[in-house]
Amino acid sequence: VATSDLPVGGFSLANLPFGVVRPRLGEPRVVVRVGDAVLDLAAAGIAPELTSRPTANALFAARSWSEVRRRAQDLLADRGGAAPLLDLADVEVLLPIDVGDFVDFYSSIDHATNLGRILRPGSEPLLANWRRLPVGYHGRASSVVVSGTPIARPEGLITCDDGRVALRPTGALDFELEVGWIVGGPPATRLQPDHADRHVVGAVLLNDWSARDIQSFEYQPLGPNLAKSFATSISPWIVTLDALRPFLVAPPEQDPPPDPYLRARRPWAVDLDLQVELNATTITRTNFAAMYWSFAQQLAHTTVNGATTRAGDLLGSGTVSGPTPGERGSMIELTWRGAEPLTLAGGATRSFLEDGDTVTMRGWCGDASVQRPLISFGEVSGTIMPAPPRRRPESTGRRS
Amino acid sequence: VATSDLPVGGFSLANLPFGVVRPRLGEPRVVVRVGDAVLDLAAAGIAPELTSRPTANALFAARSWSEVRRRAQDLLADRGGAAPLLDLADVEVLLPIDVGDFVDFYSSIDHATNLGRILRPGSEPLLANWRRLPVGYHGRASSVVVSGTPIARPEGLITCDDGRVALRPTGALDFELEVGWIVGGPPATRLQPDHADRHVVGAVLLNDWSARDIQSFEYQPLGPNLAKSFATSISPWIVTLDALRPFLVAPPEQDPPPDPYLRARRPWAVDLDLQVELNATTITRTNFAAMYWSFAQQLAHTTVNGATTRAGDLLGSGTVSGPTPGERGSMIELTWRGAEPLTLAGGATRSFLEDGDTVTMRGWCGDASVQRPLISFGEVSGTIMPAPPRRRPESTGRRS
Numbered sequence: 001v002a003t004s005d006l007p008v009g010g011f012s013l014a015n016l017p018f019g020v021v022r023p024r025l026g027e028p029r030v031v032v033r034v035g036d037a038v039l040d041l042a043a044a045g046i047a048p049e050l051t052s053r054p055t056a057n058a059l060f061a062a063r064s065w066s067e068v069r070r071r072a073q074d075l076l077a078d079r080g081g082a083a084p085l086l087d088l089a090d091v092e093v094l095l096p097i098d099v100g101d102f103v104d105f106y107s108s109i110d111h112a113t114n115l116g117r118i119l120r121p122g123s124e125p126l127l128a129n130w131r132r133l134p135v136g137y138h139g140r141a142s143s144v145v146v147s148g149t150p151i152a153r154p155e156g157l158i159t160c161d162d163g164r165v166a167l168r169p170t171g172a173l174d175f176e177l178e179v180g181w182i183v184g185g186p187p188a189t190r191l192q193p194d195h196a197d198r199h200v201v202g203a204v205l206l207n208d209w210s211a212r213d214i215q216s217f218e219y220q221p222l223g224p225n226l227a228k229s230f231a232t233s234i235s236p237w238i239v240t241l242d243a244l245r246p247f248l249v250a251p252p253e254q255d256p257p258p259d260p261y262l263r264a265r266r267p268w269a270v271d272l273d274l275q276v277e278l279n280a281t282t283i284t285r286t287n288f289a290a291m292y293w294s295f296a297q298q299l300a301h302t303t304v305n306g307a308t309t310r311a312g313d314l315l316g317s318g319t320v321s322g323p324t325p326g327e328r329g330s331m332i333e334l335t336w337r338g339a340e341p342l343t344l345a346g347g348a349t350r351s352f353l354e355d356g357d358t359v360t361m362r363g364w365c366g367d368a369s370v371q372r373p374l375i376s377f378g379e380v381s382g383t384i385m386p387a388p389p390r391r392r393p394e395s396t397g398r399r400s
Numbered sequence: 401v402a403t404s405d406l407p408v409g410g411f412s413l414a415n416l417p418f419g420v421v422r423p424r425l426g427e428p429r430v431v432v433r434v435g436d437a438v439l440d441l442a443a444a445g446i447a448p449e450l451t452s453r454p455t456a457n458a459l460f461a462a463r464s465w466s467e468v469r470r471r472a473q474d475l476l477a478d479r480g481g482a483a484p485l486l487d488l489a490d491v492e493v494l495l496p497i498d499v500g501d502f503v504d505f506y507s508s509i510d511h512a513t514n515l516g517r518i519l520r521p522g523s524e525p526l527l528a529n530w531r532r533l534p535v536g537y538h539g540r541a542s543s544v545v546v547s548g549t550p551i552a553r554p555e556g557l558i559t560c561d562d563g564r565v566a567l568r569p570t571g572a573l574d575f576e577l578e579v580g581w582i583v584g585g586p587p588a589t590r591l592q593p594d595h596a597d598r599h600v601v602g603a604v605l606l607n608d609w610s611a612r613d614i615q616s617f618e619y620q621p622l623g624p625n626l627a628k629s630f631a632t633s634i635s636p637w638i639v640t641l642d643a644l645r646p647f648l649v650a651p652p653e654q655d656p657p658p659d660p661y662l663r664a665r666r667p668w669a670v671d672l673d674l675q676v677e678l679n680a681t682t683i684t685r686t687n688f689a690a691m692y693w694s695f696a697q698q699l700a701h702t703t704v705n706g707a708t709t710r711a712g713d714l715l716g717s718g719t720v721s722g723p724t725p726g727e728r729g730s731m732i733e734l735t736w737r738g739a740e741p742l743t744l745a746g747g748a749t750r751s752f753l754e755d756g757d758t759v760t761m762r763g764w765c766g767d768a769s770v771q772r773p774l775i776s777f778g779e780v781s782g783t784i785m786p787a788p789p790r791r792r793p794e795s796t797g798r799r800s
Contacts, residue, residue, distance in 0.1 A: 101540050106622060127620050132565050133557050137622040138538040138629070140501050142587075142710045154705035157533050157659060165532050167659050167704070187542075190788070214705070220527050222506060222537040223623020229538070230705040259557060259567050261790075304567065305554035305614070305630040306788075310542045388590070388706075 010364055010376020011035050013073050017202065017237035017377075018056050018065065021091035028054040028094055032072045033237050036088045039072055043084035046071050055098045056201075056238070060184035061311035065201050066242055093236045095146040096204075097182060097312045102144060102232070103302055104178075104208060104316035105136035107293035111321035114333045131256060134293035134301050136318070139208070140229035144314065147205075147235050147380040153355060153387040154230040156214030169387035170211035172338075173353040176319040177276050177329035177361055179288055180206035180234055181295040183313035189303045193264035196296035199309055202240035203270075203295075205361050205380040206316050207233040212332055212352070232316075235361075235380040243375050247271045247365040251294050258297070261304050268294035270365070272377075274320055276329070277360040278353075281344040283334060286327035288320055288363075358383040410764055410776020411435050413473050417602065417637035417777075418456050418465065421491035428454040428494055432472045433637050436488045439472055443484035446471045455498045456638070460584030461711035465601050466642055493636045495546040496604075497582060497712045502544060502632070503702055504578075504608060504716035505536035507693035511721035514733045531656060534693035534701050536718075539608070540629035544714065547605075547635050547780040553755060553787040554630040556614035569787035570611035572738075573753040576719040577676050577729035577761055579688055580606035581695040582638055583713035589703045593664035596696035599709055602640035603695075605674075605761045605780040606716050607633040612732055612752070632716075635761075635780040643775050647671045647765040651694050658697070661704050668694035670765070672777075674720055676729070677760040678753075681744040683734060686727035688720055688763075758783040 011017070011033050021038055022028045030051040031038035042052035047068050050059040059065060075083050106112055109126070112135075116125025129135060158168045184201040191199055208228060215227030251269035272288035293301075298315050319329040328334045331352050335341050338351035353359065363377035411417070411433050421438055422428040430451040431438035441451035447468050450459040459465060475483050506512055509526070512535075516525025529535060558568045584601040591599055608628060615627030651669035672688035693701075698715050719729040728734045731752050735741050738751035753759065763777035 101542050103625070129557075129617055129620065133618060135618070135622055136625055138540055138625070140538055140707055141541070142501050142713075143707050152706050156705050157529075165659075167661050211705075217529055218533060218535065219621065219623075220529065221619065221623070222535055223619075223621070225503075225536055225538070226701070226705040226707075229702075229707045259565075261567050301626070302629075305556050305611075305626040306552050307540055307543050307626075307629045313542075 009035065010374045012373060013076055014373035015239060015243050015375045016069055016073060017239045017243070018096060019236050019238065020055060020094045020096045021086065022094055023086055023091050030056050030059055031086070032069060034076055034085070037085040038088060038091060039076060040084045040086055041068065041072060044072070044075055046075070056096050057098050057312045060097070060182065060201050061186065063185045065184055065240065069240060069242060093146065095144065096236055096238055099141040099144045099314050100183070100310040100312040102139040102141045102314040102316065103136050103298070104139045105134050105293065105298050105318040107134050107291050107298065107318040108321050108329070109292040110323050110327070111319040111329060111333065114321060114328065118332060118337050131254070132259070133262070134298045136298065137223045139232060139316065141314070143229055144232045144234060147233055147382070149233060149382060150385045151209055151231050151233070151382045152385045154211050154214065154226065155387055156211060156226045157217055158213045159217055165217065170214055171352065172212035173384065174210045174212055174331045175276070175353065175359045176208035176210055177274060177284060178206040178208050178319060179272065179317040179363070180204045181315040182238055183309045183315070184311050185309070187308040187310060189306055189308045191300050191303045193262065193268065193294070193296035193300045194266050196268060196299050197241050199299060200241055200295060202238045202244065203377070204238055205235040205363050205377050207359060207361055207380050207382060208316060208319070209233065209382070210330070233380050233382045235378050237378050239375060239377050244270055244365060246372060247375070249289055252290055252292060254292065262297045262300055264294065264296055268296035272363055272365050274361065274363045278342070278350065279344055279358055283342060284327060284329055286320055286322040286329065290322060291317060291320065353384050355384050355386045409435065410774045412773060413476055414773035415639060415643050415775045416469055416473055417639045417643070418496060419636045419638065420455060420494045420496045421486065422494055423486055423491050430456050430459055431486070432469060434476055434485070437485040438488060438491065439476060440484045440486055441468065441472060444472070444475055446475070456496050457498050457712045460497070460582065460601050461586065463585045465584055465640065469640060469642060493546065495544065496636055496638055499541040499544045499714050500583070500710040500712040502539040502541045502714040502716065503536050503698070504539045505534050505693065505698050505718040507534050507691050507698065507718040508721050508729070509692040510723050510727070511719040511729060511733065514721060514728065518732060518737050531654070532659070533662070534698045536698065537623045539632060539716065541714070543629055544632045544634060547633055547782070549633060549782060550785045551609055551631050551633070551782045552785045554611050554614065554626065555787055556611060556626045557617055558613045559617055565617065570614055571752065572612035573784065574610045574612055574731045575676070575753065575759045576608035576610055577674060577684060578606040578608050578719060579672065579717040579763070580604045580634055581715040583709045583715070584711045585709070587708040587710060589706055589708045591700050591703045593662065593668065593694070593696035593700045594666050596668060596699050597641050599699060600641055600695060602638045602644065603777070604638055605635040605763050605777050607759060607761055607780050607782060608716060608719070609633065609782070610730070633780050633782045635778050637778045639775060639777050644670055644765065646772060647775070649689055652690055652692060654692065662697045662700055664694065664696055668696035672763055672765050674761065674763045678742070678750065679744055679758055680746070683742060684727060684729055686720055686722040686729065690722060691717060691720065753784050755784050755786045
């Protein structure tokens, strides 16, 4: 497919990501995005039994995503404007999948090292397991929301300044810049990293909102729970591995070499530029290629114990941070837990996120050359709302 | 409803738990169990739009469970054998729900104290957060299986005797005796403990299979992952809160008094007898009433940060252990991490589970008096299979 006379701006036919939209009249349906429009796949006669649905799960489970995307490419290249396109301005963009299990990792060595230095100063920043396996935990699937959803400041038990532990709105609300990988295909287990493209549809941008003070108090010994479970935002367009193929690159050397079940011969790192804006200021610019553990290794790890995949499972990369201060993917790193507040355009400063703040993450591959067509991930954005007022609990004071 | 002339054995009309079965001919459907039969709700004309489905999620989402069960009770009390009953021997008993989010807690003070003593000898067994909030984490929803499903011994990275870290079948396979609570109703958040019965349908027995050696290596700092994610077994019959109402009792005193969002005036502990059999030997007998944190508090905690419920969410109680050695709900406690192996009937000994072992958990309330009719949970059972042979990874030795 030639890209020269097709929509530009990262959503050309070389990209053609999947999403789900609700037209003004009609039911939600699975589409591909092309420029500032979407192709109604069912109306185009492309796998209507799988695409006239409110989520892409059935399409992904049937392992039809590559063929459906190719047919959409052919149709758009051939018929162009005669295809059943809907203007993006005329549709509501929805969460594209019913999220199965959401496993969130911790796979950037710079992020894990920064967190180790901040939280355990004076000791070895990386724990003994970190270089041996992709450390991860299960997040809350029903809290995954689509870009644009407002984020209410969560409450949780926090150690207050006077040492008391009480329910308070978090005072350390943070974002985490991540990439999320969407699983497809029939249930599968004990997967090899080099088979990842049979089981992964593609990727979205992911903001793993985090409340650091809630996390500090709750996380021993079973890991984060309320500090993360209130919301996770994803971008609405699932950029396929088929589109990302020109940007798959060799990952960094791993030392020590991983156990055989985690070894790959094919390149599974992605040359993907990422940036974060806080209100009007770009505060982070980094690249995804330096991640220590790849999504292919994360998938192999998740299933090595016999756990099975489901179409719609989501693998979070973990916070993407690079080695320099301008490449840090979270506020706790950027401000070194508040010790070095950020100064934004206009002079305001931030240690953590304040009510009304908007965090926007963007990602793209390529430089619009023929070999490296621009592939946009679009954005994942969210604005912080105040914590809702508390109802007076009916039981206050009666049992204590 | 009089119970005297109705099926006995814990599945009388006073119980009437929900489940899902597949008849020899026909599609899976939602039923209630009565004696050794099930009532085909759709065939009986009871909410067929909600009960002629392969899971109970829609019925529970519609908050129709109490009414549907009452109608089934009336029909069975009135028509008895003329109702559309299927013999249990003629149906396949399936997983009753599509599990939404699975949050597993750690709410027995005796279990948490035992684990603290075993894993951190010499220090305070309970961490600072334990008495302030119900510690919990998200488990893998797609690994929840119904009683009877064989459990393959999982592999994972383990520190071997020679100090090397390598992929091995677990040598420390364990069970955890738990009770699982099933959520119903429309999505809801910031719930008060005393409203729990609006949002919880009922309970099942739950075996949270665990691989202690995998857990030791992986769990810092984000909690257990592969050590738990390979399988969680539940009993197939959802015993309703309506049936459990005569057995709700006051929970133990909590010290310190919990934060107001966790306070309850109504009694949410359950006088529920539990036992565990390993092969032919009963190795644990305990009761659920002593749990420090109730499911009502767990539900309030899970949603206090704005996270919403979904019908089909599962809350695991955490391992149920009592204060005496015969009341311990896991092998790691019963054998004090292998230091005091169990002797089974016939003389065999066990530190952890071996291939071919069968673990069966049973639970019941009441003593078959009129005030306290016998309410059976049935059983959750699973037999350990050897770890599957490993394929030789395609990539062995190529990148290291």
